Amino acid sequence: MRIGEAAAAAGTTPRALRFYEQRGLLPPPVRTASGQREYGPDEIARVRVIRDLLALGLTIEDLRSCVDRLHLLAQDPPPRCGSVEPGAPASGIVGRRLAALDAEIDRLAGLRESLARRASGDG
DSSP: OHHHHHHHHHOOOHHHHHHHHHHSSSSEHHHHHHHEEEEHHHHHHHHHHHHHHHHHTTHHHEEEGGGGGGHHHSSOOOOOOOOTTTSSSHHHHHHHHHHHHHHHHHHHHHHHHHHHHHHHHHH
16 A cells, blocks of 8 residues: 555554654565555554554654564564563663653652642742
C-alpha cells in the first residue's frame, strides 16, 4: 500500500512515516517503478509499535538505541520484556524512563505541596 494508506492504517500521517524512516526507525521502504513508497503489514505493525512506545514516554533516541529489536514487539503476542516490580530497580531504556518519570512525579508533588501551602496561607 502507498504511504497515505499505510499512514491511515497505522493511525498516523505520511509525514510521520517519512520522519521515522529518516530517523532510522523504519527501514527504507520498497519503491514502485515511479519511486513511490510501498508498505506492507510488517511495516504497519512496526509503526504501531513505534507510536505505542512514544505514547508511553519513550523518545525517538530511546527507540533508535533498540531499533534492531523493535520488530519483536510487533509479534502477536509480543514477548515479555521482563517484569518491573514496584520498588525493584529496572535497567536499560525502560529503567531510565521509569526513573525520569518518578523524578518528574516527585517534582510535581513538591510543586503541588508548595502551591497548596501558599493557597492555604501557610507558605
